[in-house]
Amino acid sequence: MARRREEVDDDEDEASESVERVFEGRVVPGWREQLTVRALAVSALLGAMFSVIVMKLNLTTGIIPSLNVSAGLLGFFLLSSWTKLLDKAGVASVRPFTRQENTVVQTCVVACSGIAFSGGFGSYMFGMSERISEQSGETLDEHNIKNPALGWMIGFLFIVSFLGLFSVVPLRKIMIIDYKLIYPSGTATAHLINSFHTPQGAKLAKRQVRTLGKFFAGSFTWGFFQWFYTAGEGCGFMSFPTLGLEAYRQKFFFDFSATYVGVGMICPYIVNVSVLLGGVVSWGIMWPLIEQKKGDWYPADLKPSSLRGIVGYRVFVSIALILGDGLYNFLKVMTKTVSALVVQVRGMMSEPTLPISGGGDASFPTPEETFDDKRRTELFLKDQIPNTLALGAYAVIAVVSIATVPHIFHQLKWYHVAVSYVIAPCWPSATRTGAGSRTGPWRRRTASWPIFTVGAWAGASDGGIIAGLAACGVMIGIVSTASDLTQDFKTGYMTLASPRSMFVSQVIGTAMGCVIAPSVFWLFYNAFGDIGMPGSEYPSPNALVYRNMAILGVQGLGSLPRHCLDLCIAFFAAAIAINLARDLAGPRAAAYIPLPMAMAIPFYLGPYFGIDMCIGSLVRLVWDRLDPARAKAFAPPVASGLICGDGIWTLPQSVLALAGVKPPICMKFLTRAANAEVDAFLRGRRH
Template sequence: MDATIGDPNAAMSVEGAFERQALPDIWGTVTLRAMAVSVVLGVVFCLVGMRIQMTAGIVPALNMPANILCFFLLKCLVKLLLSLRLTTMPFTRQENMFLMTCVVTCLNVAITGGFATTMIGMSSIVAKTLTDDPDPTDIVDNITTGKWMLYLILTGMTGILSNIPFNQVMIIDYKLLFPTGTVVGQLINSFHTPEGAYVAKMQVMTIFKSFFGSLSWSIFQWFYTSGSDCGFQSFPTFGLELYKHRFYFDFSATYIGLGMICPRTVNFGLLFGAIISWGIFYPYLETKRGQWYESDSPTSLIGINGYKVFISVTLIVTDGVINFITLTTTALINLYYVRKEHIDTGMSNYVMKHPSLNYDDRKRIDMFLASRIPISAPVAAYIAWSVISMIAFPAMFSQIKFYHVAVLQVVIPVVGFCNTYATGLTDWSVAPTYSKFAIFVFAAWIAKPGAVVASLLAGGIILATLHISSQAMQDLKSGHVTLTSPRAMVAGQLLGLLLGSVVSPSLFHAFQLTTEPDAPVGSKKSKFPCPYAGLYRAMGVIGTGGVKELPKHCVEFCVVAFFVTIAIDAVVLVSQKKGWSVHAYIPSMTVIALPFFAGSYFTIDMCVGSLLLMLWTKIDSTSAQILSSAVAAGLICGEGIFTLPSALLNMFKVLPPMCMKFIPSGQEVEVVDSFLNNMGTQPIRT
């Protein structure tokens, strides 16, 4: 212990409470038992994250449920090993943090691996949602599991290596908050106190109860899905006419859980977008068939699908550009004022420069500087990895050339720094916006057959590297708060990367096995439609100038969408600047735009989840605050985990025994009655 750090008995000192607990070395943090638990939880959260992204397209922050389960499962394992006298090592918050980092990195690899966005967007299945006759040179089908694993390792390692040289700058020099990272670190600290452990135990029990309830409900639903459009997922809650426009409640525990996690403005913003598009605008466009467009094809961009794609893209890109400019400007202004102060490195200089540092801050800075990674090592590794990437990516995908990858490798550290800095200030990564820019730029740069695939690959690389980089810094902030060695944190990120690179493609294969032959992953009829995949591909098509003809008035509608987005975002910015409360009730235009292309069915479920949380808060606000995230996590995980047994049943040709289907009264009912009577069965109409 460094006696110059300060007084551990200072008031409200977190580290003072852990003063008697010796800091573990690297092998006391990076343990085999934590690695074993990370495999189990990594599989669970990859499965859940991918399923959400492939259905709704929006993946909420799952850090809190991951945090609770990491603490509980590792603590149970440690108790078991101690009872069997197989270990004597105590369970520390540093080991807890290492496990948490593994699991979160594994999840980030899964949701940025392109399984529901860029990579699946290369397939003919997604291409045919935009045009009836896609160019074969812009299609890559059946990406092998091995190739996908290599892609994930290449992008993930690039993200981690590009992040390490900025660790001290972000955490120590600029003292960025990284709100999620700070909260996670504080929770882990509290879990290792008696009071925090009691609350964690209560949350874990709640997760398991809602998990088993959700899993049981999923099993029950499966019995009624023997056929197309069968079961509770096709339940016309509001009548068959609204069902045709995709307005129905499908009894999905996943979406209800999402609604409990996502802010109310997101949930009701999604519903508002669904009502505007599928409830008002699209029915109006259907009356203009033959006047504004001739094609009856549901996929052609010269038909009604053209309005859906181009208006969605306009809303999302405009909102992304505005938020990008706002966040980047804020970050640069903040960076300018920070750099006006001369910043020294080393513990003694920090103490002299900031004499008001409390005991906790000094202790954490001392730990961080003592175990920091020399900058030369990650820089050299990044350069070597860039050379490997320049060889590997063109070898896997002939549409992209080595000089395209070289440009990406030069750009990634620069834009990665900007994105991570903005995340530290606002807790919001704009990696998807950078990805969309990359798709446009590379599609326009290449502008020849194969450009769409190359641009999607470039966008996927940018998305994965920037998101993993910014989230790795969030984890490092959590490690800083829990006094975990930066070297142990990087080890956790590398383990999570390897785990996610192996698990995610395997799970994606399992998802493919659960779909119907005529509704594969990525198709609009599939239970895994991957809504963002079509939008990402559409951006590549637009960037190449591949759309020569649009339906009538499509451009005018896009111009209106452009100015509406600017106006609404301007109101949000002004209200934030003036301190008006109205901005808290205005949803993001990206949220409103998603149902324009993805559909409206899941918005009902998410609003139900939000309404349940509001009712719970009104009845017992304390209980809702502590346990709502646990209930939501259980609901999401329960339905998500059923994907694996469902895939196995489908693999062995075990089909559900019944089909529950709803049809309008009239001739169709007479046909069904006749069929059932011929079988000697009394029909039961529903």
């Protein structure tokens, strides 16, 4: 134990030194040599695996942690094992495995699995379906319905997913070198990959992979074991009333989910606590009080899923929190972006010569640059991607999209798409800057505005709901891929991977995702017949939220139940006030102020997954206190193993469902009185 701690400490000491001096004697391969066949093969395998995991998370709660660390770690393990096996087999032409190749794999995997999130399978795309429309209580209108189909989903994703990649290319040097933005996820992944390719880091990586494998196997086995007890609705460990039957009815229970225990170990403590707090405020206080107003605030004879009843309060108050949080953060990022630009321009005008990073020549670095900065800047500026190529490709893709998207969604006119593409290059700029300075769900915060604007523009009679959701999908596709590529440029900058190899691997990964992600969703959709239904294993809560945002944009505030608007205004203002308090309180105090976006998630779905996440947080907290060095090194692999094992179990579960194989046992919990009635009924049947 003591020796292992010393090795972890040695790795940390090495990371604090100049990274590039450690790799100074190693030749950096050209950008074509970084894009190897083996790297792309491993990327396709891991991309499919991570797409399944992201899809499961997307269709359950929509909370998706960063999986970059897992992608980098597994990519290192598979490729290093590949090269060693071939070397032992006597294949002399094996090219050495480099950190640049490792970066290519990570970039390609994240791009591929990112489509499973940005493709809208748990939000805008599935929100178009008849199944989600029925839950919202609308009168069936064929103009506002578009059910999932594999063909049009793949076609739509191919049309809209590449535009963001070309929009970010002209700004890569400004963001990475001139502004020196942090990009936390990209920076953390780069540090990880760099450490893997040192002798001490390689040893640590082997132990991390071994740990991930153990918890992967345990999580997979636990998912298989649970399946035996889920023969009917409300059966199994996921319906275990751990806090009592009354608490269970209000969604307060631990559902034994390895996935969300793992998510809780990765997510910051404040996120997990915010989710649980939101569940307490909504399901513990608000909804029980509003349910007492049945027959007064809303009719007592409504369908359980009607938006005119209690579901309307759950959905629209959640939307108000999300919109308040999104508006505040967007205005905040825009303000910081403009301020940074003003400071940059003033600084350039006040200096006798232009900054060397702006001139594009790395031969004469500024005095503040370290050896690492000089080396990285030199390589980053070496393989340039011509701006004319990027802008030309953007224009061509935009023209093709304007011509083809209206054929997929006839409710969306060509001028709706054209306006979106004119605004698109400016809109995600703030998103990229925001992602560069902090982490957060920037994609959904900044890309939901077309739901309201385009939906209202199209009108209810002309399919405004579908038009708004489709336009939102166009914007999310641009924002998501642009943000991912900028993070990957940062990773490539710190690992000396060529910007060209980063861009090409992102394009290849995105193309993979445009086929793999819809195929995975189609598997879920056909294997689990109740997907998207309340109380099911995959309720897809964000699909209903997005659908109702579109309804609100088209029909206006008249669609809200009584007093719901008052509550929405109050929570919208509360989201802004809480964010303002977080910014004014300072970093130390802000760590104890909840996040409105995280609080909004359980308002509709319930707090049960928040309990899982808080248990994961508790495990991480105790581990950090007892052994901080090992916790820092091994908590992410443990969490990744829990998430991956439970996520991958859904593949054989789907195959069993498609084959008609059903679980043999139903484990269900009853009150004492209900159990007595069941016993009496069974005794009567025997006689």
